[in-house]
Amino acid sequence: MTRALPDIVTFWRGPLDQLRQTCLHSQLAAGHKVTVYSFDPLPGLPDGVGNADAEAVLPYCFSERLRPPQPDGSWRDWTTLQFSDFFRIRLMAQSAGVWLDADVLLLQPIRIDPAKPYFAWERGRQIGNSVVYLPPADPIVAEFEALMQQDELTPNWLSLSHRVTYGLRRLRGGSKRLSDIRVAVYGPAALTALARRHGRLQHVLPKKSFYAVHAEPKAFFDRSDFSGIVSDPDIIGLHISPKGRGALPPVPGSLYGWAAERFGPRAP
Template sequence: MRTDIVTFWHGPLDALRRLCLRSQVAAGHKVTIYSFDPIAQLPEGVENAEAEPILPHSFAERLRPMTDGVWIDRTMLQFSDFFRMRLMAKQAGLWLDADVLLLRPVEIDPAKPYFAWEQPRQLGNSVLYLPSADPIVTAFEALMAQDELTPDWLSFRHRFTYMLHKLRGTRRISDVRLAIFGPAALTALARRSGELQYALPKKSFYAVHAEPKLFFEPRDFSPLVGDGEIIGFHISPKGRGNQPPVPGSLHAWAAARFGA
């Protein structure tokens, strides 16, 4: 089944993410990006929807205080960890981060989870689908009903770290580790619910994630685009989102294929 693609963004979109969104549309998916404010320069075929009905802006205050309503990058990252789970609960579609470049359509079984290994022992949540009644979704729903947002799936190491932080005055679990609600949480919950069996191989989406030079620098990228098991690339530009494509790079190839 070719499902709708959904994501969340806060602030302006850079050129790299607009390129990735175009690739998702080109793969034949309906793409919706949720935001609190209208997003300018969205690619043709990408819809912009209100984020507030899915998860209120005020939820960010439970993660970390804001100054004059301004979010920092950590706030957006952690907020999006919860936002994607709310979308799963509402059966909105397949979550793709805005920096996932698709080479081909994504086909899912709506009754089964869909994700891939990002590291040898950790799942990625940049590509995620879960049935609405999945144990991972219900675990996040239960977490969000708490005041302190303290997961019951924390590893011993994270519980110990949090205890030390509390002794030093830290009260929010969100301050302990940046990705505490992200891939580490997904991996722990998938293990607890016996769903690791559904994980796709790392190269399905994360072939260039840990090595961005494979995307941004000139090299022979034909083995990547010619590999039928690679569905897309999670790029994670890390400040290079508006960098012009370098001739001979995978970035330049993608810009030529999907439009600069």
């Protein structure tokens, strides 16, 4: 069966650092149409990458249901991450393409069966949501769409540990917003629970498809022998966990250095 080369879509706020620019360049180099959604103009957006209005996908005011903004209107702590968890599902409902986080470096093109989900194990029992495709009629999309109709945004698939944490916080007089209990409550944990509920686990790709260096950022940022990674046909891309290093210059002899030389923005 012929698999399709999908469009790539993502969401971003603020300037794009060199790491994200490099990753977006790699997605273009793999032959994909790439679109970054935003509420404001994006400084540093690479040539060839499209920019679309995020408001048309998920209104800005939805962020206030996660938590109130700062007095100056800026988003607090986890708001951007959790907003993007919902945003990517809205893109799936609109058949916009495959979601890739802006820090996913592609080593080869992504090809999908548009009728089937596409994602990969991030670790032992958790699916990552930095690379996600769902057909618009998929029940996982429907579950998120139903959740977004609720005022409290409390999922019916919430894990026991999250329910206990949430209950204890309410009893102690803490925040009554579920979004405050953990940054990833609507992210990989939710995707994993729903994939299990709806029989989607058979579609999950092996961990190394996209997460070969995710938990070990030194393997990307520090000098190393990375030849086995870039030559492995089973590694489609790399989701990178920058941990504050995205704006630092690449270290010579590192995988990041190799990627910046091959895909990175060129000086004028």
